[in-house]
Amino acid sequence: MEKTYTRFEHYSGDRTYQNEQLVEQALANSDFDQAATQGKGFCRLLDKAYIFQDEKLSEYSIVIYTLDEPGLLDSAAKREYVLSEHDEMIIHRMAVVRNGQYLDKADDVQIRILDHEEQGGRGFLTNRKKLSLIIKDLHLQDILIFENTLVSHAPQAGLKRDFKHVYQEFPDPFWFYDRYVLRTVNQTSQVMTYKSCFFRDAQHQVIDPIAIDLPIGESYVFEADNFTTDYDPKLEVRPFIDFATKASYSKVSDAAYQIYEKVISQNSTWLETSAPDLLVELAQHETLDEKIRFVIEFVQNSIYYVYDAEIMDGHEPQEPQITYESKQGDCKAKTVLLKSLLDYLDIASTCVLVNYEADYFIPFYCPSPSNFNHVILKIAYQGRHYFVDATSRNQFGFLQYRSVPEFMYYLPIEPQADLQFREPFWHQNYLVEETVTCMVTEGVGQIDHTLLLRRQNADAIRQMFKNESETYLFNCYTTSLYYNMCLTDNFSEKELSEYFTDSKIAIVSDNQDLNELQIQHDVTLLKPYTVRIGKKEYLNYWDRTYLDDKARDFNSRDLPFWLSHAREKLTFELRTDRKINDKEKVTLQECKIDSDFLCYQTTKAVDKHGARMTIDYSVKTNAAIKGEELANYLSSDKKIRDNNFGMTIDLFEQGFFDKLKKSFVKK
Template sequence: MTKEYYFIKPELSSPETKQENIDSWLKTQDKTFYDAQIAQERDYCFWCNIVETAKPNSRTSYTSMAYTLNEPNMLNSAGKTSFILSEEEVLYIHTLSVVRDGKVIDKLDDINVKVLDYVRDENQASFNDEKKVTVLIRDLHLNDIFIVETTIERKYEESSIRNDFFRWIYSAPNSYWAYGKYRFELKNETEKKLEANFHYFRDEAGTILEKDKVMVEHNESYTIEKEDYIGEDAKELEITPFVDFVTEQTYPQITKTISDIYQKFYQVNLAEFAADIVTELDALPTLDHKIKHAIDFVQKEVYYLYNETEMDGHEPQAAEVTYKTKQGDCKAKTVLLKVILDYLGVNSELILVNYGSDVFLPVYTPSPFNFNHAILKITHNNQVYFIDATMSSDQGFLANRQKNSFMYYLEIKPGAELQKQEPFQDEIPSVEEVVYCDVKDNAAEITFERKLRGGMANGSREMFKNDSNKDIINQYNFAIYSNMTLYKKYEENEVDSHFSNTSIQIVEDNKDLNELSIIYKATISDPYIVENKKRYLHFWNWNNFIDDGAEKHFHKDFPYWIDRNVIKTELHLTTDKSIDQQERYTRQECDIKSKYLNHRMTKKIHKNGASCYLEYRPYHNLTIKEKDLEEYVEANKEILKSNWGIGIDIIEDGLFKKLGKLFK
C-alpha cells in the first residue's frame, strides 16, 4: 500500500482565516509600524502562530501565517510552497487562501501537489527516505496577502527512543520578517516533565546571562508572544540564542534506559550466525591479529548505509542481520564489532559522539539527541582506543589505527555521565620527511622521502587509489614550488617548464603498522631566488609548522580547535657553490616550549650547504580561547620568525675565480 504524504483538511481551518474575521486583523495596516515596514520594503507578516506539541508517540508542528506578497520573489516562493517530510511524517493542509481587495479567496481548488523523492546528499551511503511535497498554487497576484495553515504530524514506531525522550530547539526568527503578531507555543502532552533551558542570551553589554530553567509540566505550555515585532539577526562572532526543550532526565538516567535496549543485542552467540569469521579469527596467531581482523571485517566488508530517521531514534539492527546482509548504519556496524570483540574477550562499549559540534555538549540539556554518531570504545592492555566502524580506509593493529578527534562522548553503560576525551599528541610522528636538494650547474635534484602514519597514511593511500599519477605528481610539484618560494620567480602555470624527470611511488605499505613510505623525485632548472643581485636557495614548509588560523580566530563563543600532527622533518640543501656560513638566519636555531606546542629546530652548516632538523609537537583534540589562545598565537609567531625551514645565501665568485674558469 502506497503511503499518503499529505491530506487536504479544510475542516481544520482556524477562525482567524475566515472572511468574517478579516477586518480585525486587516486594520493592522493602519498602524505606524506596518507603514514603516512597507516603506522599507520589508516583508510583513500579519500573524505567525507556531505550535509544537509533544505527545507520547508523536509530535505535531502547527503553523499559521498571513503575509504580504509585495515583491516578485515572495510571489514566486508562495506559488511553489515546499515541505520536506520524513517517512514518519504526514502533512495536513488546512488553509491556502489569499486576501485580495479585502476578500478571502480560497485557493485549495487551485493547487497541484507533487510528491518526489528528496535527496540531501549525493553520497550513495547516505539515504533518508524523505519526500519533497511541493504545492503549486495558480493565480497568485502581486500585493495579495497569502494565508497558509498546515500541520505536520510525526508518528514514532514503538521501538523509537523518541517515545521516552523529547527534544526541541527554539531560536527567534531573524530580521527578514516584520510581524504584527508573533506567537510560539510548546505544548507538553508527553506525561513527563519538560525543561526549558536558555542558552547564549545576553545583556546589553554582551555578557551571557545565567537564566533559570523553566519546567513545563504535563498538559502545560511554554509561550512566547510578541506584537509589532522584528526578529534579531545573530551578532557577528556570537552564537544565536536558543531555548532547549528537553524531557527532564540526567545522563545517568538516559544511559540506563538506552543500555537496557542495547543489552539484548549483545547477548548473542557469534558462532551460531557467523561461523566463517569465527573460523578465521581462531586461525590467527595473536589477539592483536584477531582484533585487527575483526575491525577490518566490519569496516571494509560491511557496507555503511546511513538512514537519518533510523539513526535518530530506533533500536540498532541485530548483529546477525548486519552480518548476513553485509550492510548497516553506524549503530549496526558498531554493535556487530562489539559482539565480535566480546567473543574475543576484549572489553568494549558503544559510545555516542557528535563530530565537529561536540564542544557544546556540556552546554546542552542532557538528551540522547545531542549526538549523531556511534563508535566503539575499546580497552586493551590498559589503553583506551576509539574505533569508528564506518571508516573503510583505516588500517593497522589497534594502536596504529587512525585516532579521530572529538571532545565529549556518552558511553552506553548504566549510570554513565558525559565524558571527555582529553587532548592528545601523536606518540610517534604522523609525518616523517626527509628532503634532499642538491644543486649543480644551476639545476636542482630533488628527492622527497615521506613516511606517513595513521590518518595521514590512510589519506595518502586513498589519494593513490583515486587520483591519477599525473595529478599526484602535480600536487607534489606545487608543494615543492611553494616550499622553495619559486613563486617569487614564476607563476604556478609555468611549473611544468621548470620541473622535469618527475616521479612518485609508494616504496612500502605496511598495513599492520599503518605506515606508508613514499618517494618523490624531480629536477628543477634555475632553482635559486635572486634578490638584490644575490642568489638564495630556500626550503620552508608553512602547512607543516604554521597554524595561522589561531590569530584570525575572534569568535566569542566558539573556542579555537587544534588538531595537528606531530611532524619530524630533515632538510638538506647542498650546492656546487660556497655559501655564507655566518648568515644569521641560516644559522638560526630554536627550542620553543609552550603549554600547547613544542617546536625545535637545529642546523648543521658546511661550506657548500646546510641541513635543518625540525621536530614539531602540537596537540590533537585541543580547544583554547582568550588568554590561552594568546599564548598559542605567540608560540606560532615565534615559529614564523624563520623557524620553519631554511634558506642559504650563495657567495658569488670573485673576479679572479671567474677569469680562472674562462681559461680552464
C-alpha cells in the first residue's frame, strides 16, 4: 500500500483555537497596523510548538497574516515541503478572513506529492517527496489562517532516535508580530537541554549562551505581544535556540562508535577474497609512502561519491567490502573503506565527524550528532596527524604533501572522545613560488614568468590546465600581468592579445608524488611603460594578491574572520635599457612585519637600469579571528598597502643625444 504523506485532521493538542477567536485576532487593532505601510511584514499570530516524544517529533504551527502584497499572495497560494518516508503533514485548518467573514478553504486545497529525487555531478540522492499545497481563490488583502503539524517518526533504533535535536531561528526584523509564541514540550523519557544564542541585552551586547535543562514532562515557552527582533541581518547573527537531548560529546562519540565499531573493527581479510586485483596493484608500489598515496587516491577517484540523505541521517556506515564491490558510497562508506585499506598497511587512523559549513557554531550548539554532516579520516603517520577527505577528487601527492582540509572542530568516533579543537597552523613550505622578469629593450618588454605550485594550489592549477582552453589560459595569466603592471591606461583589457604577443604557456614539470607543479609563461609586451603627468615614464609591478580586501571589508559584529592563505614567495625583476632614478623612495622602500597572524618581508636590489624585489608572505591559516586579533591583522595589512606590495621604477627622461643615438641605431 502506497504511503500517505498528508491528511486533514482537527487539532486536539494542549492549546486549541476556535474560529471566532481567530477572526477576532485577525481583525483586532494593533500597535503594528502601520507595518505594511512601512514596507514591513505584519503577522497577527504565530504560535509554534515542538512536541518531542521518544517515537516522534511533532512540529505544530498556526499563523495568521495579511496577503497585502503580490509576493505574499504567491507564497501563500503554493506551499512546498520536502518530506522523508518517516514524515507526515497534518493540515488542521486552511482558511481566510475576507470582509470580516471566516471562509474555510479546505475544499480549495489541491495536494500534489511528487518524487524529490536529486542527482548532481557528485551524486546527491534522496527518496524524499515534495509535497505541494496549492490553494485556489486567494485574494489580495485576505487574512490567511493556516494551522498544521509536521510529524517526523523516529526510526526504530539509531542516533536519530536516541538524540533529539531542533534548531529554531527567531524571525527576521522584516516581520512584526501582534502575538508570537514558541513552545517546546519534552514528552520523551530523557532530560533535554536548550541554549539561547546571539540574544542581546539592553546595551545590544550578545549574551553568553548557557545550557538550561528541560526536565521530562516540562515545557519551554517564549511568548510576547507586539514582538519584533532587533538585530542587523547584514552585521549580526540571527538569534536562535538550540534544543537537544541532554548529552555530552563523549556520550555522542560513544553512541557513534557503537554503530561504527561493527564495521571498522572488521579485519582486512576481505581484501584477499574480494579485492585480489587491488592487492596486486598495491604490491607494485615499493615504499609505504607510495602505498598510502595509492589507497587514498583509489578511494577518492575510483569510488563514486553518492550522498543518500536517508542513510546519512542514520549515521550508519556501509561495510567496506560492499563499498569496494559496488564502487560507490557516501562519505561514511568511502572513509571506512579508506580506513580498512590503511589498516591493511598497519597505518593507524580514526574516523572523525566534521561540519565544514557550520564549523564555527558547533560550540554554540547543544552536543548532538546532528551538529555534524560529514565524515573524514584522521591519519597518524611518522609522528604527525593528517586529515584526508575521502570524498575529494583529483588530489595528488604523498600524505605529507597533499591538500589540507580546513576546519576548527571535529569529534573522533572513539570511546569517550570529546570535541576537539584543531589549532591554527603556519604552512612550513611555500605553496606558491613565483618569479617574474621583465626586460624592456627599445620599448618592448620580454616577460619570463615561472610558477612553482604545491598542495591545493598545484591540484587546482593542474585541473585548470586539464579542463580549460589555451585562450582561457592566455587570458588568465596575461590579465594578471596586465593589472600587476598597471597597464590600464595603456590599453583596455579587451586588447590583451594585441599587446601581449608570442605567448607560450605550459606545464614544464609535474611531480605528483611531491605534488609540485611548475608553469612556464613567456610573452612579449609591446607597450610596457606607463606615462603620467609631464610625460614621465614608469615601469610597474604591484601584486594585490597580498592585500586582504576581504578582511578590510569584513564588518560582522558577531562572526570571526576566517584566515586561509597560502604561504607565498614572489620575486620580480624590472629591467630596462634606459637609466632609472635609483634614489626614488617607492623604489627603495622595504618592509618587515612579524605579527601573530601575518609575517611579511620585502627586500630589494636596485641599480642604474632596474630593480629586483622579493616578497615573502605567510599567514597563519585555519584561524578564526575577531576583536583585537582582527584589528592587529588589519594593522599589518595596512602596512602592506603603504606601497609595500610592489614597486615602481622611475625612468629618466631621454635627452637629445639619447634620442639621436637611438635614431642611428634604428638606421
